[in-house]
Amino acid sequence: xxxxxxxxxxxxxxxxxxxxxxxxxxxxxxxxxxxxxxxxxxxxxxxxxxxxxxxxxxxxxxxxxxxxxxxxxxxxxxxxxxxxxxxxxxxxxxxxxxxxxxxxxxxxxxxxxxxxxxxxxxxxxxxxxxxxxxxxxxxxxxxxxxxxxxxxxxxxxxxxxxxxxxxxxxxxxxxxxxxxxxxxxxxxxxxxxxxxxxxxxxxxxxxxxxx
Amino acid sequence: xxxxxxxxxxxxxxxxxxxxxxxxxxxxxxxxxxxxxxxxxxxxxxxxxxxxxxxxxxxxxxxxxxxxxxxxxxxxxxxxxxxxxxxxxxxxxxxxxxxxxxxxxxxxxxxxxxxxxxxxxxxxxxxxxx
Numbered sequence: 001x002x003x004x005x006x007x008x009x010x011x012x013x014x015x016x017x018x019x020x021x022x023x024x025x026x027x028x029x030x031x032x033x034x035x036x037x038x039x040x041x042x043x044x045x046x047x048x049x050x051x052x053x054x055x056x057x058x059x060x061x062x063x064x065x066x067x068x069x070x071x072x073x074x075x076x077x078x079x080x081x082x083x084x085x086x087x088x089x090x091x092x093x094x095x096x097x098x099x100x101x102x103x104x105x106x107x108x109x110x111x112x113x114x115x116x117x118x119x120x121x122x123x124x125x126x127x128x129x130x131x132x133x134x135x136x137x138x139x140x141x142x143x144x145x146x147x148x149x150x151x152x153x154x155x156x157x158x159x160x161x162x163x164x165x166x167x168x169x170x171x172x173x174x175x176x177x178x179x180x181x182x183x184x185x186x187x188x189x190x191x192x193x194x195x196x197x198x199x200x201x202x203x204x205x206x207x208x209x210x211x
Numbered sequence: 212x213x214x215x216x217x218x219x220x221x222x223x224x225x226x227x228x229x230x231x232x233x234x235x236x237x238x239x240x241x242x243x244x245x246x247x248x249x250x251x252x253x254x255x256x257x258x259x260x261x262x263x264x265x266x267x268x269x270x271x272x273x274x275x276x277x278x279x280x281x282x283x284x285x286x287x288x289x290x291x292x293x294x295x296x297x298x299x300x301x302x303x304x305x306x307x308x309x310x311x312x313x314x315x316x317x318x319x320x321x322x323x324x325x326x327x328x329x330x331x332x333x334x335x336x337x338x339x340x341x
Binding site: 185 | 243244245246247248249270285286287288289291292295296298299302303
């Protein structure tokens with residue numbers, strides 16, 4: 001059965017990227033072209049280089065029937081001959097091309113911070129430089145309006161945030177200096193989590209006789 | 212003015228194991244507080260299927276098959292949030308069997324390419340010697 005080949009569109013593994021770099025000239029973008037939003041999908045343009053293999057023909061039939069864009073991503077290790085043989089007889093489909101970002105970003109400075117105080121219109125944060133890790137810790141007071149509305153509920157004492165400063169370039173070529181604050185997001189506590197913790201606390205309280 | 216480079220900063224976190232792709236949806240991530248609601252509602256879903264899920268939600272690109280999980284971003288401002296996101300997902304899916312985790316950086320390729328070119332140069336030099 002003919003094998004179609006494609007680069008994993010995430011550009012995720014080293015082998016794929018090296019392969020893309022060594023691709024025939026016809027598959028490569030213009031060598032001198034700047035990496036702008038318009039051509040930054042170059043890693044995903046070489047659809048003819050990787051291999052996508054379905055686990056079994058039946059599943060592939062259902063995939064093909066469901067949608068033309070359905071596909072299976074081959075693990076990079078499946079490019080070895082033994083594993084290719086293991087997939088012999090299966091149908092091969094192309095991985096859909098990953099959509100590129102709609103902007104380009106050049107980072108100039110990034111800090112990780114811990115919030116130490118939140119007031120009505122400002123907050124304090126202790127910052128650690130992620131760009132130069134040998135740098136000293138800094139304390140800053142920032143206005144609340146620097147934080148996105150959706151992140152405001154996460155802003156409390158002890159919260160972790162990332163503050164990035166850099167240049168953003170839109171698809172139209174407009175270059176902007178931007179400051180991005182993003183609060184760290186961890187899984188929300190569910191009711192069953194809280195119930196489990198409460199139950200465990202009761203057990204410990206009983207064990208140590210503080211109830 | 213220098214051109215902005217996103218691709219050189221592409222970062223991916225890759226896990227190999229046994230996954231259920233159909234659950235990896237932007238709305239699920241938002242419901243667990245791992246991405247913003249606005250990122251979930253504006254997400255571009257490429258495919259959601261029992262065999263594969265692939266979508267872009269703002270800075271995040273996620274592709275999951277039954278054996279492989281790949282979360283990536285080419286936005287350097289979101290490298291740390293990418294790590295937090297993957298940690299958060301697998302804190303929730305703590306029963307998911309995973310056998311391998313890897314973080315890939317495009318920059319590594321540049322270094323590897325340079326090393327190969329240097330090696331090839333040395334070999335060629337030796338060939339030229341009597």
